[in-house]
Amino acid sequence: MNAKTIERTCFLLAILILILVPDVGMASELHVKAGESIQGVVDKALPGDTIFIEPGEFNESILINKENLTIKSSSGNPDNTIIKGINAESYVFEITAIGVNISGFSITEGRCGVFLNRVDNCTVNDNKISNLEAGIYLFESSNNLLSNNMVYSNLDCGIKLLSSPDNVIYRNYFNNTNNARDNKFNTWNDSRGNYWSDYEGSDENGDGIGDSAYAVNPEAGSMDYMPLMEYLHSSPVLPTARFTSDITEGFAPLSVRFKDFSENATSRLWMFGDGNTSDSPSPLHTFFNEGEYIVSLIVSNENDSDSASVTIRALNASRQSDPVLPEAKLISNATGGRVPLVIKFVDLSRNADCITWSFGDGKKSCCPEPEHTFCCPGNYTVSLVAGNENGTSTTCIAISVLKNETDMNTKENLEGEEASGTENKGLIGCITRYIGGTSDEVQDDNEVQDESIDAEATGNSEPENESKRIIQGIIHKGELESIKSSVVSTKDSVVSAVSSKVHTETGISLENGTLRVQKSIEGFIDNHAPESSKNSLPEMKKRIAPWVPSFLGLAGVAFMVSMLKRGRRSRK
Incomplete structure (x- = not known):
């Protein structure tokens, strides 16, 4: 042999x-x-x-x-x-x-x-x-x-x-x-x-x-020969087997991705329950036949070994009736608040391979747990779209974002100041135009009431008409006529003074006329203001008084120009 x-x-x-x-x-x-x-x-x-x-x-x-x-x-x-x-x-x-x-x-x-x-x-x-x-x-x-x-x-x-x-x-x-x-x-x-x-x-x-x-x-x-002064017990480092699978059930042929997260391991062995093995840290394995498979991961080091397992169910594909559709679901920690509003959303969708968030303000995200900040007031519709190979599913939630309380208080103060200024301008302007003889705007009570009714019926209410109603509420037409006559008489005295070429007297007469008109207006307001308005009279005087001298000053300039023209014509 x-x-x-x-x-x-x-x-x-x-x-x-x-x-x-x-x-x-x-x-x-x-x-x-x-x-x-x-x-x-x-x-x-x-x-x-x-x-x-x-x-x-x-x-x-x-x-x-x-x-x-x-x-x-x-x-x-x-x-x-x-x-x-x-x-x-x-x-x-x-x-x-x-x-x-x-x-x-x-x-x-x-x-x-x-x-x-x-x-x-x-x-x-x-x-x-x-x-x-x-x-x-x-x-x-x-x-x-x-x-x-x-x-x-x-x-x-x-x-x-x-x-x-x-x-x-x-x-x-x-x-x-x-x-x-x-x-x-x-x-x-x-x-x-x-x-x-x-x-x-x-x-x-x-x-x-x-x-x-x-x-x-x-x-x-x-x-x-080397005795220890202190004892430090050193326990052996043992391995711990841990892994994940991306799916545990589906129709055959079923492909499953496994990933090893073991600790303190120097070697690993996957056993897929169908006779196949692997030592890869992240194997992808396909189960071709229907059945239940116990997948085990065994890890070890020089001190010990450890194992973990999971059951994978491969279903009969012939029994599959309807495709598995995704189901979009979400939750949030709030649905409203004031700017800047920060809300955290969490995806709870099922059977989804991918998700997309739309926050209603042009921003999007694909994170499973996004945190979004709404910077502007308004109503926003936040939507979550979940999808897989068989279709998509959408769910929404309404978010109400309110203004910041500090901004609202500031705006209300500004609007109040603008309204007060407009009221003062309308009142002073109306009085000034009437006294100057350029407008006959002040009406009696009946006329104002009728005009107000007509404006409401037509939907047209001008600021000028509003000024008329404000004046009418304070000064009657007959009383303004007396003020106007005082101004006219002042004009006459100025003209007479010019004719005699006594310019010094002209200036004195103009100043005295100005003072008389201002006192007439202030006295009239004191005597005719409504009883409920007495507490606000100082403010009313403050609003009117600065405008009257300015107007009378302009009127005086106009009178002097007119006087000079007349003097020239008389010399000619």
Whole structure:
């Protein structure tokens, strides 16, 4: 038989073994929930399996006699996974097989917390071991690793090694009646040693490590050369599996996008439930057949592994009746207020691939939760359009934006001042035109009333007519005639003075006439103003008085020009 034939035969035998015995070399993960038996699961486990203990309190003594088993708390937190011995004589964990790993537990109440009985290559780490006779006990066991354990409040000793050389013990916390007993050579430090409650050395350079060694057994050479001044418990960094899917149900063929958001993971594996796998951080997978698929993501690092899953439902496309249409929905934190008005909107649409907001003031947005500011008063219709490949859906909400209270008060004050000025101008103008003889606008009460009725009927009410009615309410026509006569007589006296060429007397007569007219008007207002208006007479005088001298001054200039013209004609 040549070499090729032997190689081919071995290859076929290997395939045959894998087919007939598929579980060879395949480690399993087993779980123990609170209230279940850890020992029962250990008895069913195979060498190499990992047993996860869920948080809870367990009362049992566990014998581990299968090689390479890993027994650990699923949370990695010893404070929520507590294992107590059955009685004061029990060993909580007794290990009689090589390669066993115990981690993540609070171990208490019994004769011994962890007993390594004639074994090697075992690991005991990240545990809290307390209130026992001996915390950790090694008997004729070598090449084991004990690290990052808190061993405290144990009656006999924290750790006891009997005929057990070449073990490595470091970064542990020991605070017991007697911390350690060792009759062989063992290594008690690597880059760091252990914390010893009875260490009496100092740390002159402040590096956290004692300047002198801690003697466990000087005669056997068991020395901790790097004792810790303080203990900092460093829990292992565990991975956490988290992922999302953009859809969980639809008609086959159904394409689903997954995205990994796991923490503290160095590797990942997607299992899609249809026989396909992927290690991509964001895989797109298509389910071609109808059915329910459990999609799992398994992540891991050097300390542990974790998994998460979701169910994907692929429906029969032949049962699809109507297309799935979008349904637009929105909410807002307000529907009205004063400028500037800031409102937050939230999209609650269903079956939508895209959305568009229109705020009624020309602004748009595609954000799912936009915040919009309305700067101007008015009524706005805010609409949300949701769409997918089958159509669109729209919903609206009305927003009422009011003026700012400060702006409204300012405008009302300005309008009041304008109205007052207009009233004064109309009254003074009307009086001035009438006295000057350029208009015969003042009418009696009946005429004013008739004119007001006609204006209301025709819808035409001029400011001049309004001035007439204001004057009529204060001064009657006959009384204005007397004022006008006074002005005329003043004119005559001025003309007479000019004819005699006595210019000085002309100026005096004009000034006296002006004063007489002003006093006549003021006296008339005092005597004829309505009783209800007495409180406002000073204001009325203030409005009229500044305008009368100005008018009379202009009238005087006109009279003087006329006088000069007449003088020239008389000389000619």
